[in-house]
Every structure is written in C-alpha cells, then in structure tokens.
Amino acid sequence: MFIPDVEHAVAEMRRVVRPGGRVAAAVWDTFGGMPNIRLLWDTAAVLDPAAERPRALFSSLTAPGEMSTMWRQVGLTEVEQTSLTIRMDYADFDDYWRPLESEGPIGLFLAGLSDEARAALREHVRRGFVYPTARARLRPPLGRVAVPCRPRGRTVFARRWPEVVIRRGA
Amino acid sequence: MTTAVDPKTAPPSVFPAHDGAVYEQAMGRWSRRLAPLLIEFGGLADGDRVLDVGCGTGSLSYALPEAANVAAVTGSTRPRCTSRMRAGAALTRASFSGTRMRGHCRLPMARSTAPFRCSTDVYPRCGACRR
Numbered sequence: 262m263f264i265p266d267v268e269h270a271v272a273e274m275r276r277v278v279r280p281g282g283r284v285a286a287a288v289w290d291t292f293g294g295m296p297n298i299r300l301l302w303d304t305a306a307v308l309d310p311a312a313e314r315p316r317a318l319f320s321s322l323t324a325p326g327e328m329s330t331m332w333r334q335v336g337l338t339e340v341e342q343t344s345l346t347i348r349m350d351y352a353d354f355d356d357y358w359r360p361l362e363s364e365g366p367i368g369l370f371l372a373g374l375s376d377e378a379r380a381a382l383r384e385h386v387r388r389g390f391v392y393p394t395a396r397a398r399l400r401p402p403l404g405r406v407a408v409p410c411r412p413r414g415r416t417v418f419a420r421r422w423p424e425v426v427i428r429r430g431a
Numbered sequence: 432m433t434t435a436v437d438p439k440t441a442p443p444s445v446f447p448a449h450d451g452a453v454y455e456q457a458m459g460r461w462s463r464r465l466a467p468l469l470i471e472f473g474g475l476a477d478g479d480r481v482l483d484v485g486c487g488t489g490s491l492s493y494a495l496p497e498a499a500n501v502a503a504v505t506g507s508t509r510p511r512c513t514s515r516m517r518a519g520a521a522l523t524r525a526s527f528s529g530t531r532m533r534g535h536c537r538l539p540m541a542r543s544t545a546p547f548r549c550s551t552d553v554y555p556r557c558g559a560c561r562r
Contacts, residue, residue, distance in 0.1 A: 264485070270484070274482075274484060277482060278482075279480075283473055283474060285472065285473030285474075287465060287467060287469045341470060345465060345468040345469060345472060347461060347464045347465050347468065348464075356456075359453075359456070360453050360454075360456035360457035361452055361457055364433075364453055364454050364457040364458070365457060365458070412548055417545075
C-alpha cells in the first residue's frame with residue numbers, strides 16, 4: 262500500500278515467482294477497517310477540515326477488489342481475494358498514541374502541526390479512545406452467573422449482559 | 432459536506448519509518464499477528480522458497496519457518512531503511528528461534544526502479560540472492 266508504482270511492483274513479483282508458484286499480499290483496510298487509525302484521522306478532520314486531505318483513506322490496492330484486479334492485470338491466474346481480521350488490543354492510551362507520534366503518515370502529519378494543535382488533537386483522540394479497562398467494566402467475565410428474568414411469563418437468561426436490568430413503569 | 436475520494440487518482444501515501452523498535456509498536460506487532468492468517472490463506476508447503484518483498488522488520492519473514500519447513504526465506508526492503516529497521520528486526524527475531532540476520536545482497540529484480548535489496552537473510556540462508 263506504500264509502493265509508488267504498484268503495477269510495476271506486482272508485475273515484478275509475477276516475474277520472479279516460479280511457474281506454478283503463488284503471489285500473496287496483504288494491505289491494511291484503511292477505509293473499512295483500522296478503527297485505531299480512523300479514530301485519529303477522523304478526529305483530526307473534525308477539528309480541522311485541512312486534515313481531510315492527508316487522511317488518505319485509500320492507499321494503493323486498498324479499495325475493494327483492487328488487489329485481485331491488479332493481480333489479474335499482470336497475468337496471474339486463479340486469483341482469490343479475502344478479508345482477514347485481527348484484533349488490536351492496546352494496554353492503555355499511551356500504548357496506542359506514542360508509537361504513532363514518530364512513525365508513518367500519522368507521525369509525519371503530527372510533526373507538521375503546531376504544539377497547540379497537536380495537544381488539542383491528542384486530547385480529543387484520548388476522549389474518543391476506549392480503554393480496555395472500560396470495556397472490562399462493561400462486559401463482565403464469563404464466569405458470572407446469568408440472571409434469570411421473566412418478561413411475558415417466559416424465563417430468559419441474559420447471558421451477555423447479566424447485570425443489565427431494564428425496568429418498565431408499573 | 433464530504434470530500435469524494437477516488438481510489439484511482441488518490442496519491443500513493445508514504446510510510447516514513449525512523450526507528451525499528453518504535454515501528455514494532457506502531458505496526459509491527461499487528462503485522463506479526465496477521466502473519467499466520469496470511470500464510471494460511473496464501474498456502475505454504477514444506478520445501479517452499481519464499482521472497483518477502485518489503486519485509487521491513489520481518490513480521491512475516493519470521494513467521495514463515497514457524498508455519499512450514501521452508502527451504503528459504505529471503506527478505507527485501509529499501510537499503511536506506513535497513514539500519515533503521517535493524518533494531519526492530521532484532522526485536523522481532525528475539526521472539527523466534529533459529530533465525531539470524533546477514534548483510535545486504537542484491538535481489539534478482541531486473542528492471543526494478545526501486546533499489547530493492549535483501550536486508551534480512553532470515554532463514555536459513557539467502558537462497559534467491561546472486562552474490
């Protein structure tokens with residue numbers, strides 16, 4: 262996704278692969294996935310419309326179907342494209358923010374901001390960032406006993422959110 | 432008001448990398464998590480020789496010998512990145528056994544505009560290199 266001449270690069274991969282070999286690649290889904298990156302770019306765009314442009318949500322090959330199209334274009338056959346998903350768990354906000362300050366397009370973007378603008382952006386992103394500890398408070402461990410309740414005469418076990426009780430007026 | 436983004440005309444973005452260890456924290460750790468999934472999707476068999484184009488700190492390179500008894504893994508990345516990436520590569524390497532790093536060697540990419548070179552000779556030797 263950071264290769265300037267994508268077609269040339271993929272054509273080179275096709276050239277060096279052995280006959281019958283495979284050319285596999287992955288790019289990050291910067292538009293439809295990556296909430297960690299979207300959180301920062303989207304917040305920046307809300308604070309300052311000028312940040313819309315460097316947001317660059319479509320890098321090379323990240324548009325839907327773009328990879329398989331390119332693979333076929335350079336003469337590869339039996340092309341298959343899929344979505345792979347991983348979780349990104351951060352220990353806390355600093356674990357999320359600090360590496361972004363110096364590396365990659367975000368590091369470049371942050372370096373170009375004034376100290377005030379950078380501090381304001383950091384604070385807004387921090388407010389939007391959901392800590393794992395907050396998530397843990399919302400979702401109790403699985404070991405907790407489910408609480409039975411009886412709406413409309415049937416017994417229902419609220420398995421995912423046992424301590425959530427909705428009371429209607431009498 | 433929204434800004435339309437045309438994927439066909441959007442300029443290619445760049446990823447300025449400065450420090451291998453910090454890169455590991457920014458993206459490398461997530462690439463390592465993705466690596467087994469990509470390997471499974473792409474398919475890997477014993478005896479395969481793999482060229483990891485744009486290997487960076489070796490997030491994928493080091494996962495390959497974990498997934499199959501591969502004959503060779505060759506990593507390539509931009510030469511000017513290699514010294515910066517070395518710290519991260521060393522960091523990545525520490526979490527896997529039986530891997531090591533060697534010096535630069537050219538890759539057989541005849542008409543490549545980018546000066547792709549092998550930076551990490553990962554496992555067990557740089558099979559695709561010509562010198």
